[in-house]
Amino acid sequence: MELLGSQNLAATPDQVWAALFDRDVLEQSIPGCESLEQTSDTSFVAVVKLKIGPVSARFKGEIELSDIDPGKSCTLSGKGSGGIAGFAKGAALVTLTPEGDYTVLDYTADVAVGGKLAALGNRLIKSTAKKLTDEFFANFTKALTAEEEEPVT
Amino acid sequence: MIPSKNHIGQSHRRKNAFRHLAGRGRFVTDLALPRMVHAAFVRSPMAKGNIVELDVSEAAAASGVVRVFTAETLNHTCVPWTGTLDHFAGMQSGAQNMLASNEVLWVGHPVVMILAHSRAEAEDACELVMLDIEDEDAVVDGDAALVKGTPLAAEGINSNMCFQTVLETPDLDDAFTRSAHVVEGKFTFGRHTAVTLEPRAIIADFDPSTGQLDVHHGTQTPYQFQDVYARHFGLSEGRVRVIAPDIGGSFGMKLHVYHEEMAAVAASLMLGRPVRFVADRLESFVSDIHARDHRVTARMALDAEGGILAMDVDDMTQIGAFSSYPRTSVAEGNQVIRLMGAPYQMPDYRGRLSVVFQNKVQTSQYRAVGHPIACAVTEALVDRAAELLDLDPFEIRRRNLLADDAYPHISATGYQFEKLSHQASLEKLHQMIGYEALRAEQIALRKQGIYRGIGIAPFVEITNPGAAFYGIGGARISAQDGAVIRLTPAGDVHCAISVTEQGQGTETIIAQIVADQLGVTPDQVKVTTGDTDNTPSGGATWACRGAGIGGETALRAGRKLQAQILTLAGEILQADPMHLALASGAVVDKTTGQERITLAEIGRIATYRPDTLPKGSDNSLTAAQHFAPSGYPFDFTNGIQASHVEVDIETGVTRLLKHWVVEDCGRIINPLLVDEQIRGGVVQGLGPAFFEECLYDDMGQMTNASLVDYLVPMAGEMPDIEIAHIETPTLDTILGAKGVGEAGTAAAGAAAMNAVNDALRPLGARISQTPMTPLRILTALGHV
Numbered sequence: 001m002e003l004l005g006s007q008n009l010a011a012t013p014d015q016v017w018a019a020l021f022d023r024d025v026l027e028q029s030i031p032g033c034e035s036l037e038q039t040s041d042t043s044f045v046a047v048v049k050l051k052i053g054p055v056s057a058r059f060k061g062e063i064e065l066s067d068i069d070p071g072k073s074c075t076l077s078g079k080g081s082g083g084i085a086g087f088a089k090g091a092a093l094v095t096l097t098p099e100g101d102y103t104v105l106d107y108t109a110d111v112a113v114g115g116k117l118a119a120l121g122n123r124l125i126k127s128t129a130k131k132l133t134d135e136f137f138a139n140f141t142k143a144l145t146a147e148e149e150e151p152v153t
Numbered sequence: 154m155i156p157s158k159n160h161i162g163q164s165h166r167r168k169n170a171f172r173h174l175a176g177r178g179r180f181v182t183d184l185a186l187p188r189m190v191h192a193a194f195v196r197s198p199m200a201k202g203n204i205v206e207l208d209v210s211e212a213a214a215a216s217g218v219v220r221v222f223t224a225e226t227l228n229h230t231c232v233p234w235t236g237t238l239d240h241f242a243g244m245q246s247g248a249q250n251m252l253a254s255n256e257v258l259w260v261g262h263p264v265v266m267i268l269a270h271s272r273a274e275a276e277d278a279c280e281l282v283m284l285d286i287e288d289e290d291a292v293v294d295g296d297a298a299l300v301k302g303t304p305l306a307a308e309g310i311n312s313n314m315c316f317q318t319v320l321e322t323p324d325l326d327d328a329f330t331r332s333a334h335v336v337e338g339k340f341t342f343g344r345h346t347a348v349t350l351e352p353r354a355i356i357a358d359f360d361p362s363t364g365q366l367d368v369h370h371g372t373q374t375p376y377q378f379q380d381v382y383a384r385h386f387g388l389s390e391g392r393v394r395v396i397a398p399d400i401g402g403s404f405g406m407k408l409h410v411y412h413e414e415m416a417a418v419a420a421s422l423m424l425g426r427p428v429r430f431v432a433d434r435l436e437s438f439v440s441d442i443h444a445r446d447h448r449v450t451a452r453m454a455l456d457a458e459g460g461i462l463a464m465d466v467d468d469m470t471q472i473g474a475f476s477s478y479p480r481t482s483v484a485e486g487n488q489v490i491r492l493m494g495a496p497y498q499m500p501d502y503r504g505r506l507s508v509v510f511q512n513k514v515q516t517s518q519y520r521a522v523g524h525p526i527a528c529a530v531t532e533a534l535v536d537r538a539a540e541l542l543d544l545d546p547f548e549i550r551r552r553n554l555l556a557d558d559a560y561p562h563i564s565a566t567g568y569q570f571e572k573l574s575h576q577a578s579l580e581k582l583h584q585m586i587g588y589e590a591l592r593a594e595q596i597a598l599r600k601q602g603i604y605r606g607i608g609i610a611p612f613v614e615i616t617n618p619g620a621a622f623y624g625i626g627g628a629r630i631s632a633q634d635g636a637v638i639r640l641t642p643a644g645d646v647h648c649a650i651s652v653t654e655q656g657q658g659t660e661t662i663i664a665q666i667v668a669d670q671l672g673v674t675p676d677q678v679k680v681t682t683g684d685t686d687n688t689p690s691g692g693a694t695w696a697c698r699g700a701g702i703g704g705e706t707a708l709r710a711g712r713k714l715q716a717q718i719l720t721l722a723g724e725i726l727q728a729d730p731m732h733l734a735l736a737s738g739a740v741v742d743k744t745t746g747q748e749r750i751t752l753a754e755i756g757r758i759a760t761y762r763p764d765t766l767p768k769g770s771d772n773s774l775t776a777a778q779h780f781a782p783s784g785y786p787f788d789f790t791n792g793i794q795a796s797h798v799e800v801d802i803e804t805g806v807t808r809l810l811k812h813w814v815v816e817d818c819g820r821i822i823n824p825l826l827v828d829e830q831i832r833g834g835v836v837q838g839l840g841p842a843f844f845e846e847c848l849y850d851d852m853g854q855m856t857n858a859s860l861v862d863y864l865v866p867m868a869g870e871m872p873d874i875e876i877a878h879i880e881t882p883t884l885d886t887i888l889g890a891k892g893v894g895e896a897g898t899a900a901a902g903a904a905a906m907n908a909v910n911d912a913l914r915p916l917g918a919r920i921s922q923t924p925m926t927p928l929r930i931l932t933a934l935g936h937v
Contacts, residue, residue: 081286083195083283085280113854120858
């Protein structure tokens with residue numbers, strides 16, 4: 001399943017880029033994130049609680065950043081297992097383009113789900129993914145603004 | 154006076170219907186035993202992969218959890234099972250065990266079993282299991298599975314071909330060379346599943362103090378499971394009791410061996426307490442057997458007058474990662490290629506069958522095994538031939554159906570027909586549906602942009618199998634049935650019989666048959682079924698054998714008891730038993746009908762005052778009888794169905810206007826229940842024709858595994874179903890009944906597909922895939 005989207009963020013590409021690699025920002029931004037541990041410069045382990053249609057589960061997953069072109073683009077790959085709820089895995093190409101005072105973030109993601117998630121939630125995956133993405137970027141924007149006010153040293 | 158000796162042939166209401174309607178059903182799902190624990194399973198979310206990490210420690214410590222089993226701790230208790238049979242030469246399948254140990258092979262494959270004080274606690278604990286699977290490329294498509302270099306769908310097989318065979322008459326190629334016309338087609342039949350009202354249910358109850366295993370099991374074949382549990386868990390058969398009480402629908406789905414039921418038995422043996430597993434609807438979709446899943450390429454050769462010379466058929470059927478046990482997943486395809494063209498005087502034939510493994514849940518025997526596929530392909534080709542030759546669908550069938558005086562007949566595929574009534578059925582249907590008027594209406598409505606279609610489909614149905622189905626292949630599946638009938642001290646009658654009741658009325662027809670042999674009313678006959686400790690051994694209810702084999706068993710047992718009663722009565726009355734008969738609950742004078750002594754009095758004397766009988770009298774008022782068919786290897790019934798539909802060519806939605814069935818099931822024991830069986834069967838045939846399909850994505854994920862997305866036929870969509878009968882009893886038995894459970898399902902989809910194509914014909918469109926969804930119809934019309 002392919003997901004496409006675009007977000008206008010009120011920050012420079014460098015600020016957005018830094019936030020994308022900031023554990024604290026990501027933890028605040030990922031919907032349902034219970035814990036996020038940075039395991040290397042480019043990898044994280046997350047526990048996320050999600051509800052998709054009738055299926056709710058805690059996902060344990062890994063996120064890996066690759067194909068890094070600083071300030072411009074990178075690929076986020078993730079794989080999460082939600083116990084009996086099933087699994088989700090995917091990869092998203094994220095690109096940043098400056099536009100005036102804003103940065104346009106475009107993403108193209110290829111997502112696959114399995115188990116009960118696929119059996120029950122198939123019709124809901126796209127709408128849920130859209131909702132979760134919106135929630136992520138709303139949180140992300142909020143965190144970005146907060147970062148600007150109180151820059152992390 | 155209460156009439157007697159004529160209950161066979163009468164419409165009696167189902168004995169258990171009132172009890173069920175009153176909420177007094179006794180289903181396994183309702184049963185609660187002391188110290189019972191509840192099972193839930195962690196299942197594979199992937200179609201194929203290797204288990205790289207499995208940690209159950211958190212789950213084992215969770216609230217309410219009694220025990221957690223993995224392959225390592227459970228599988229050693231059970232001898233693995235392999236779903237192959239010797240008479241399917243060259244057939245292969247991997248061995249199966251309860252829980253996946255290294256590899257998971259379909260979405261839904263059980264990996265961990267959790268036992269807790271409640272199902273809810275067991276399910277909660279399932280979420281705490283850490284299961285990491287490294288996914289591998291799954292074999293999803295049957296044609297792709299056979300391409301060289303494709304990974305194997307399972308361990309223990311040397312290719313993804315489970316079984317292949319070719320059935321061919323010597324003159325097949327010559328028939329096509331000689332032919333004036335050839336019609337052909339490619340057909341796809343989707344996967345669907347049973348969706349029983351009560352899902353699979355089991356409570357295994359092992360008592361270590363006695364060594365007795367009681368299994369309360371919602372199955373149609375208790376004796377088969379008694380044998381399976383004894384053999385695979387190393388128990389003595391006498392210490393295994395399988396009790397199948399009320400069953401909320403089975404349809405063939407509940408006679409296969411499933412991982413979860415075996416695991417429940419294994420866990421009970423280890424814990425020494427009752428273990429309950431009741432599938433929920435969601436896990437039913439990914440663990441109950443699925444049905445069909447065929448791709449068929451077929452052609453038919455005809456002479457200049459539209460006479461069918463031959464068919465050449467290639468069926469590829471996709472069965473999942475394993476062949477099911479103990480009946481195999483090959484029987485369906487085997488019947489598909491053997492039933493092609495069955496109603497017709499078709500001299501030549503070639504049928505190729507390829508049974509293919511893939512990483513999906515197993516497919517296997519389901520109501521009307523193979524019939525709907527063979528019927529739909531054959532009848533679609535006959536309709537195409539009629540169109541090509543500009544013949545009416547009735548006329549081309551009139552020219553080709555076996556003549557009613559052409560029996561015995563051996564079909565091109567080797568089936569022996571004792572006597573069928575195709576031509577009479579065809580004419581009866583023609584009259585019943587008011588054919589000419591329907592055609593006139595069709596033409597008139599087309600002018601208004603309303604597209605209606607009429608489709609017909611004759612069929613042959615296999616019933617009453619002897620040992621040829623499974624026994625000769627080495628399967629321990631009973632080819633016979635048994636009954637024990639006794640007269641109680643108060644003069645009532647009790648019949649314990651091995652055929653089982655799943656709501657179709659088995660107990661009612663057995664009571665009717667027994668009543669007629671003993672001169673009582675069916676109400677006076679109590680029938681016990683579904684308990685291996687309390688009924689004699691037998692094959693139970695599948696392949697329409699309940700009436701034909703079970704009924705004959707009851708009849709013969711009844712006659713045996715009748716003879717015993719008359720002998721005893723003769724001794725009491727000092728009369729020649731030859732001059733006595735049973736009627737109206739008494740022994741009567743055979744010629745005058747005058748009552749001599751009541752059955753209650755016989756029961757009283759034999760039980761409480763045997764001292765008053767002449768010395769040496771046998772006071773036995775119990776008779777046991779077993780019966781196995783010994784004439785033809787199978788019985789065959791026949792009939793014809795018609796479907797009337799309206800297709801909305803803008804939306805692709807089909808409205809089912811009416812459905813008709815003319816059916817010949819041999820002797821009719823209970824017209825009401827026969828019609829109920831046919832109606833239910835027709836609905837079960839129309840479901841997969843229009844609605845039901847298990848959809849998978851290209852990763853092997855089932856994407857509509859709930860009743861939100863999987864469509865079952867509902868009353869609102871179903872047409873009125875009108876039924877008529879012809880009775881051609883089999884002469885192989887005294888009773889003459891052939892069976893009726895699968896007739897409706899056999900041809901309903903075929904008639905419906907012909908009807909839809911009849912509606913689409915003026916638009917130059919044609920559909921060859923089921924279910925015939927609105928989207929597929931619009932695609933056929935070129936609208937999408």
